[in-house]
Amino acid sequence: MRSPKARRGVASVAILLSAGLTLAACGGDDSSEATGKTNTAGGTSPGEGKAECEQLTGFGDLTGKEVNVYTSILPPEQQAHEDSYKLFTECTGAKVNYEGSAEFEAQLVVRVRSGNPPDIAYVPQPGLLNTLVTDTGKVVAPPDAVAKNVDDFFGEDWKSYGTVDGTFYAAPLGANVKSFVWYSPQTFKDNGWEIPKTWDEMIALSDKIVQEGKMKPWCAGIGSGEATGWPATDWLEDVVLRAAGPDVYDQWVNHEIPFNDPKIVDSLDKVGAILKNDDYVNGGLGDVKSIATTTFQDAGLPILKDECAMHRQASFxxxxxxxxTKVAEDGDVFAFYLPPMSEEFGNPVLGGGEFVAAFNDEPATQALQVYLSSDVWANEKAKATPAGGWVSANKGLEVDNLASPIDRLSAETLQDPDAVFRFDGSDQMPGAVGAGSFWKEMTAWITGQSTQDTLDGIESSWPSS
Structure with a gap:
């Protein structure tokens, strides 16, 4: 699971790249070509005859081999990842060396450029994967077994984020869901409020809460230090998916339509109907402008005091x-899926996640890629995370293996056959926009700037090349 702090790390490297520190392409290196070839060390695999090792025995005996994994996932989450590799070692004989770094995004680029890449990196952003593939030529496509696992266990949306210029490079790993609304189950029960299933029902509930006068329907906060504004970008992304649909969302994220397209204007106005509505916000915190100065960490806490009823924020x-605080359907707080606006666009899900990129095709590296893309690993990782806080979009993940109710809800949301997943938009945009003007202008919008001026300002900041 990506933390907001880690997300800012992704943004910082994107800003560097957009500022002109573009990686030099490595001419004459065909390592990024997809071959689908599976390499083997020969010999008899230690996992021979064990059902859980079936996909790995073809790599032979990897005893004594090591695979170096580089990631931004740090303690306390690190231990669960290391524990999830135990079965891999039992099946193959290979050891996994885990290296977490708070400077992952910047240092990965440096290491790849200098010829010292890890064997495998957990890349938290499709844009960064694209950069590594197109600007370095050092990312190696996985064997066919990885692609098959992704076809079997993940939706096409997820596979597309690991694909660059038509070639599949990186399988999905973990995930998070942003399309959630937090609430108090007891407060809803006491007041006879039903969890809304459509956007119109959610607005009708908000109006009912205003009329009853016990609390404000919504609380919100977009404060996040230098990254202030990012929670508001998530609001807009979620609404674009629901109001304009996934195709328009993709066009907008890729700047195939302008940032201030009329459909985006309409979507931001729909966000404003909630966040800039004095009757709706900001329960227990202040007026509309208080959203800009309330940290995202504190923004939902008034729910516990019955000062507001709902707070839109991610699973993390x-x-x-x-x-x-008991986080459960019968607890102090829980979450429901941010409802759709139209049956036309299915059940849109905004989220994030990591992707497994390899920088060589050694048998041990390929074996770990296969393992991490499988349903076997997804369930091993779930069982290795007893405190909760992790989920995957892998459809082979057994929900009952997840420790926490919110993780189980996230998995069910991701596995919904009607779910239409889209990766966080700002994390795919050029750094000058996604981690710059988008945050800044959305903050100005909350404090009084018009919708049109806000979107015009972001559009004018989009890099020309």
């Missing part, structure tokens, strides 16, 4: 409730 917000 579960970590921000005070110690002792």
């Amino acid at each position: 917000y579960a970590a921000n409730w005070p110690e002792g």
Whole structure:
């Protein structure tokens, strides 16, 4: 699961790249060509005859081999990842060396450029994967077994984010869901409020809460230090998916339509109907402008005091409730899926995740790629995370293996056959926009700037090349 802090790290490297520190392409290197070839060390695999090792035995005996994994995932989450590799070692004999770094995004680029890449990196952003493939030529396509696992266990949306210029490079790993609304189950029960299933029902509920006068329907906060504004970008992305649809969302993210296209204007106005509505916000925190100065960590806490009823934020917000808060359907707080606006666009899900990129095709590296893309690993990782806080879009993941109710809800949301997943838009845009003007202009919008001026300002900041 990516933390907001890690997300800012992704943004910082994107800004560097967009500022002109573009990686030099390595001429004459065909390592990024997809071959689908599976390499083997020969000999008899230690996992021979074990059902859980079936996909790995073809790599032979990898005893004594090591695979170096480089990632931004740090303690306390690191231990669960290391524990999830135990079965891999039992099946293959190979050892996994885990290296986490708070400077991952910047240092990965440096290491690849200098000829010292890891064997495998967990890349948290499709844009960064694209950069590594197109500007270095050093990312190696996986064997066919990885592509087959992704076809079997993930949706086409997920596979597309690991694909660059028509070639599949990186299987999905973990995921998070952003399309959630947090609430108090007891408060809803006490007031006879039903969880809304459509956007219109959610607005009708908001109006009912206003009429009853006990609390404000919504609380929100977009404060995040130098990254202030990013929660508001998530709001807009979620609404574009629902109001304009995934095709328009893709065009917008890729700047195939302008940032201030009328459909985006309409979507931001729909966000404003909630966030800039004095009757709706900002329960327990202040007026509309208080959204800009309230940190995203504090923004949902008034729910516990019955000062507001709902707070839209990602699954990772579960970590921000005070110690002792029960996060469950019958607990102090829980979440429901941010409802769709139209049956036409299915059930849009905004989220994020990591992708497994390799920089060589050694048998041990390929074997780990196959393992990490499988349903076997997804369930091993779930069982290795007893405190919760991790989920995957892998459809072979058994929901009951997930420790926390919010993780189970996330998995069910991702596995919904009607789910239409899209990766966080700002994380795919040029750094000057996605981690710059988009954050800044959305903050100005909350504090009074018009929708048109906001989107015009972001559009004018889009790099010309």
